[in-house]
Amino acid sequence: MEIVERFINYTTINTATNNKNGAQGILPSSSGQFELAKLIAKELAEIGLIEIDLQKNAILTATLPANINEDVPIVSFFAHLDTSEEQTADTKAKIVNYEGGDIILSKDQGITLKQSDFPELKNYQGQQIITTDGTSLLGADDKAAIAAILNTLQTLTENPEIKHGTVKVAFLPDEEQGLLGAKAFDVSSFGANFGYTLDCCGIGDFVYENWNAGSAVITFTGQSAHPMSAKGKLKNSLLMAHKFISMLPGGEAPEYTDGREGYYWVKQLNGNSAQTTLKLDIRDFSKSNYAQRKDFLCKLANNFALLWGKQSIGITISDSYENVANSLKGDARFPIDIALEAYRRNGIKPNLIPMRGGYDGAVLSEKGLPCPNIFTGAHNFHSIYEYLPVSSLKAASNVILEVIKITSEKTIQTNE
CATH class of the missing domain: 3.40.630.10 (Zn peptidases)
Structure with a gap:
């Protein structure tokens, strides 16, 4: 044939x-x-x-x-x-x-x-x-x-x-x-x-x-409250997630990078004021830089835990391929x-x-x-x-x- x-x-x-x-x-x-x-x-x-x-x-x-x-x-x-x-x-x-x-x-x-x-x-x-x-x-x-x-x-x-x-x-x-x-x-x-x-x-x-590749799933847990009595009680997990995203390095996203430049890719954001899940892809050609990217996300999550409380954030990172x-x-x-x-x-x-x-x-x-x-x-x-x-x-x-x-x-x- x-x-x-x-x-x-x-x-x-x-x-x-x-x-x-x-x-x-x-x-x-x-x-x-x-x-x-x-x-x-x-x-x-x-x-x-x-x-x-x-x-x-x-x-x-x-x-x-x-x-x-x-x-x-x-x-x-x-x-x-x-x-x-x-x-x-x-x-x-x-x-x-x-x-x-x-x-x-x-x-x-x-x-x-x-x-x-x-x-x-x-x-x-x-x-x-x-x-x-x-x-x-x-x-x-x-x-x-x-x-x-x-x-x-x-x-x-x-x-x-x-x-x-x-x-x-x-x-x-x-x-x-x-x-x-x-x-x-x-x-x-x-x-x-x-x-x-x-x-x-x-x-x-x-x-x-090709990439060293992985993904991160970050869960933000807030505290619901009726807006009429929310002052000092409401912890909005959506805003926590947005704050986390804003702390990612500027310019290190797919739309700003090429060649061997690595990135964080915000893939998905779902939730409400009580609980929100953020999914990220992590990519880098360098094995050491890839490890640093994972470490950065963990440290950022730890800092959020100090700010909002240990129960407010959880992070899971998985490797996809080398x-x-x-x-x-x-x-x-x-x-x-x-x-x-x-x-x-x-x-x-x-x-x-x-x-x-x-x-x-x-x-x-x-x-x-x-x-x-x-x-x-x-x-x-x-x-x-x-x-x-x-x-x-x-x-x-x-x-x-x-x-x-x-x-x-x-x-x-x-x-x-």
Whole structure:
């Protein structure tokens, strides 16, 4: 099957994550993810993979056996099954022969992918681009990755003269809500030495840095009183929460930061004068700065307790995932070097970007499987303006193939 056909077939299955189900521990959170996993399992069997294992939680793994006798490190590739919940409508993908200018996604609804808003479109003039009708996500995040991985596996089985070691693949549910599939994934039984996710951006982008990430839940408990006799009695928890927010460092919020600048993100505020709950996200690339941010929130809560009383405030901080860079240092850096060489062999200039977000590889790396992040070629994730240049999708598959070849070559050369 041709790579574009694979990808478009995957987009017809609605795999939008369901945050409500995910919060209740239901994995996968949506039935479409299991439906897609079953289709992938069928295609893996047709290609010739073995040890195909589809679990009830939609985690799917498989193995391509080595065709050489050398003891080669086992490389693995990961993609996620779900799409973001920003848009839950069915995807109607189409191929556009792009000749420049704007792309009309829906004439009837007046939805246009404008070059003035997305100037990188100019780079793809004269190419085929896959878009939607403007009513949904495209789902290249992360179905482009699935298509690229299976296309590479098909290439290897159809061309046995390409020498390779054992290759492992895995497809995980619910990346879009807290990397739930990766957190449920058993790295030790998987048996790979290192891996790569494909869960990023335009052609050439390469990620081996992301946030150290966590969240804080702060509960303010006040004292209700009728306003006619409230003086000296009423303690308004809403105002306490607002005072807490006002004490956060100015300018250290998502809307004021970029690059490697960390932040506090006020995500949710619910309650009344008696009790209010504030939810914050905490992000920083530096492990030490991330620890300082958590410490700052705890000290601020302690100061509020001194002001309003110990029962007036409670704080719980939870870690979500680490910066993958923490796990790709020293002897564990080799997956980065292999990927960079694969880019160069394909004539692709690596664009190293610090990812202001999380991806499954952050959790997998923390569990002991070093796992940088390769591009899928798509743009505008989580948006109705998401699009995927066909040449970039094919380039992602070519990079995977080269990673596999380089892994085998280096081992063979060492043994010789």
